[in-house]
Amino acid sequence: MQLLTETSNITFCPSVATIGFFDGVHRGHRYLIEQVREVAAARGLASSVITFPVHPRKVMQADYRPELLTSCEEKVALLAETGIDYCMMLEFTPEVARLSAKQFMHILKERYQVQVLVVGYDHRFGHNRSEGFEDYVRYGQEMGMEVLLAHAYSSGENITVSSSMIRHFLQQGNVSSAAECLSYNFFLEGTVVGGYRVGRKIGFPTANLRVNDPDKIIPADGVYAVYVFLDGVRYGGMLSIGYRPTLANGTDRSIEVNIFHFSADIYNQPMRISFVRYMRPELKFDSVEELIARIRQDETEVKTVLEK
Known part of the structure; x- marks a missing residue:
């Protein structure tokens, strides 16, 4: 083209x-x-x-x-x-x-x-x-x-495929239906930036994404199974979007991903995140220990999704 x-x-x-x-x-x-x-x-x-x-x-x-x-x-x-x-x-x-x-x-x-x-x-x-x-x-x-x-597109289902409908799905966290309409997984592209570095302290280091285009829609808060692309290599990961209510360490909405089997320093590097499935909403736990236990459960469930 x-x-x-x-x-x-x-x-x-x-x-x-x-x-x-x-x-x-x-x-x-x-x-x-x-x-x-x-x-x-x-x-x-x-x-x-x-x-x-x-x-x-x-x-x-x-x-x-x-x-x-x-x-x-x-x-x-x-x-x-x-x-x-x-x-x-x-x-x-x-x-x-x-x-x-x-x-x-x-x-x-x-x-x-x-x-x-x-x-x-x-x-x-x-x-x-x-x-x-x-x-x-x-x-x-x-x-x-x-x-x-032009002929109108028919999905064969009672779903009107439109940009506004896809935005609606993403606002609900329904990345699976969004992907069906798009014909590919919705993705975010941006740069890895510094965060609060709490994830590393609790055993789940995360890469924080700053999205390139400020006008791009961000899916609903919650935890997602995702694929992460770095230098053309695909990794599995679990991503959290939200305000970290259990840790209460900021008011900025963050996009942070724990990349499986990865430990390199990637600050200021470009990264692409491809959304596979919504796992759960963002939750506030009574203690950091409860949070860690739930993240471990999330990790197991996300890996199961990505292995299918």
């Missing part, structure tokens, strides 16, 4: 394209992109995804926190896995927000050489969201752009 921006010094290839924010690049997105690739192959054209680096609502509302499933860099990496030829990264600005659907489509046609636009079954664009698919078809006919309506 070739990543293109508005400043890319190239001549854009005629393509079949679809447009959206594609947060998470979930199963529904992948189904839409597969339809784009099929149409492109049938027409002898390149296949393209048009997306934005920043959530459009955040551009228009500075204090809006989108709770992203993926950072821009993560989204691009996931889009590359779909087999699409091009990812066109457009800056969403207040000026773009004021464009009508027809004006925006004209830019796609003339500047970016979009010959066929595949529209998601429930997607609307342009400042006047009252316009719909029939309007897009009419505008396309006027400017020589074919507009097609």
